[in-house]
Amino acid sequence: MSDDFPVGLLFGLLALLILLSAFFSSSETGMMSINRYRLSHQASAGDSRAQRVMRLLARPDRLIGMILIGNNFINNLAASIATIIAIHFFGDVSGPAISTALLTIAILIFSEVTPKTYAAIRPERIAYPASYILEPLLKLLYPLVWLVNMISNGLLRLAGVKSVDGGGDSLTRDELRTVVHEAGTLIPYRHQAMLLSILDLENVTVNDIMVPRHEVIGIDLDHSLEDILTQIRTSQHTRLPVYKGDINNIIGMLHLRNAARFLSRPEVTKAAIVEEAREPYFIPESTPLHTQLLNFQQQKRRIGIVVDEYGDVEGLATLEDILEEIVGEFTTDVSEAREIYPQDDGSHVIEGTANIREVNKALGWKLPTDGPKTLNGLILEHLESFPQGPVCLQMGSTRMEILDIRDNLITSARCWQPTRPARR
Template sequence: MSDDFPLGLLFGLLFLLICLSAFFSSSETGMMSINRYRLNHQASSGESSAVRVTRLLSRPDRLIGVILIGNNFVNNLAASIATIIAIHYFGEVSGPAIATTLLTIVILIFAEVTPKTYAAIKPERIAFPASFALEPLLKLLYPLVWLVNIISNGLLRLTGVKQIDGNAASLDRDELRSVVHEAGTLIPHRHRNMLLSILDLENVTVNDIMVPRHEVAGIDLDDDLDSILAQIRTSQHTRVPVFKGDINNIIGMLHLRNAARFLSRDQVTKAAIVQEAREPYFIPESTPLHTQLLNFQQQKRRIGIVVDEYGDVEGLVTLEDILEEIVGEFTTDVAGMQKEIHPQDDGSYVIEGTANIRELNKTLGWQLPTDGPKTLNGLILEHLESFPDGPACLQVGTTRMEIIDVHDKLITSARCWQHARRSLRND
């Protein structure tokens, strides 16, 4: 047969087939390695190559089918031509073996490893140009591709794979966190922290960030009128709860901007204060922050009263509290952010027992556990497993704690500092 075809033509055809094999191999890797989210963005921007690749990837079974049909065809044809050439030079006995060995090495290097590696590194440079040829080739070979897909998809369904289209790719929350972490300099550090905080809203409830009830500054209608008016005039808060006798008996929320309406009168009554108070908005303590953020928006509210399963008031939470979980504190001074934290000259901190653990972690960059007690007092008691009779020391993770003051069954203050990690133990 080599007499019918000049050897130069056979060598040229073999070279062309190896190039086509490299094209199909690199196209497969490039198409499968391309960043789908970047591709979707480019396609939505109207880039024609991205639109074409998106169409091809919408049915990966058809795309892989046409690529493998083309690749197997050119590889088999290349093997036949290589055998003819080898027989011409080495005879019919050793020629096929030599052709198989040499062609395997050539295809492995020049038509598989090298083009696939390049396509994996630069998928867009391969996928976009390849789409010009693959789309019409898919239309040309569609009957054969359809037949191959019918058989292969049937086998896949036997293994439990039911969805064949390529539009189901999505990221869960943990994968999205990894994407944000790996963005590097593409996203500024502060913006990355904000994005990660938004993703974490689902894991945080209003109970974690609320102002506890013993810190809530409210107006008790059982107080005398002069004390109430003095409290209104000197209050540092914009909105305060109005209750009678006990904070569990909340009557409403008073916006101090509306207080001017009755403060300007000659005679002010408690009834006038109640009249200006808006109906309270109650929030279950287990409500996730991302849900409560939407609820505040829908209810046109900025503050809510947090209650437990029995309806007792646990504290209050504001829209600003949730926003601070996303963007961070609105002030940068440690003492200003946490009045319970008192830095010491030796690098330690004297911290009040009522300090919120999440606030401590954010303010000081520590990693105290937040899945249990909400306050430092509760955390210390949990690890001691008993109420201390006096000063005691313990270590939680990398944070060492020394109880300073105990009053009325409450750890009122403790000195804390970072220490080398050791196993949890009581001293």
């Protein structure tokens, strides 16, 4: 046969087959490596190339089957031609062995490793142009592809794979967190933090962010009218709960904007205050934040009374509190006492009423938040008894020293995380 075809022509045909093999190999890697989410976005924006690639990827079994049919046919034909050339130069005995060795090296370098590596690094540069050839080629070879896929899909079903559609691109919440983390400079750090905070809303409940009961400032109707009016005129809050005697007996929520209606009257009565108070809105303490955010929107509310399973008031939760979990602190509560005091030695004196989640956010620590909500409660749970005096303890990597105890309450503790000495 080598006498029928010039050797130069056979070498040219062999080089062409190696290039075609490189095309199929790089197309396979490029198609499988392309970013599906960027591809979907570009297809939605009207990019015809992206739409064509998405059509091919809709049935990956057909795409891969067609590519492998073409690649295997070309490689087998290249092996036959290489054998003919080798026999021409080296004879019938050593020619086949030499052609197998040389062709294997050539295909590995020029048709496999190099094109596939490039396609993995620049998948769009390979997938988009290749789609112009692969789509009509798939239609041309469809009967053969269908037959091969019917057999291979049957074997896959025996292995427990019931679907070969390319629709498994949905992400779990943890996977989406990883995508946001790995976005790098493509998404500003501030925006990354907000996206991650939105994903975390499901893991945080209302009682994690509420103003605790002992810090709630409200109007007690058992107080004198003069004291109540003074409180209303000097209040630094726009909404105040109205209750009688005990905060569990909440009557309503007074918006100070409505207080102007009775403050302008010659005579102000407690009944007038109650009349302007809106019916209270109660929230179960275990409500996840993402649910409560929707509830606030549906109920047209900005503040709610947090209650436990027995109906006792636990505190207040506001729309602003939930939004601050997403975007960070954007309001300043002038009445809020400072609870974390940095010390010169690197430690921090923290008040016992400080919220654990706020301490973690402020200091970057990882104190447990699945139990007590305050530092006082966390220390008592760890000790399993009330300390009779100053005590030192350690939780994870955080060390604590109780500084002050008053009325069965740990009012302050010094906390720090020892730094590990540098390795030499």
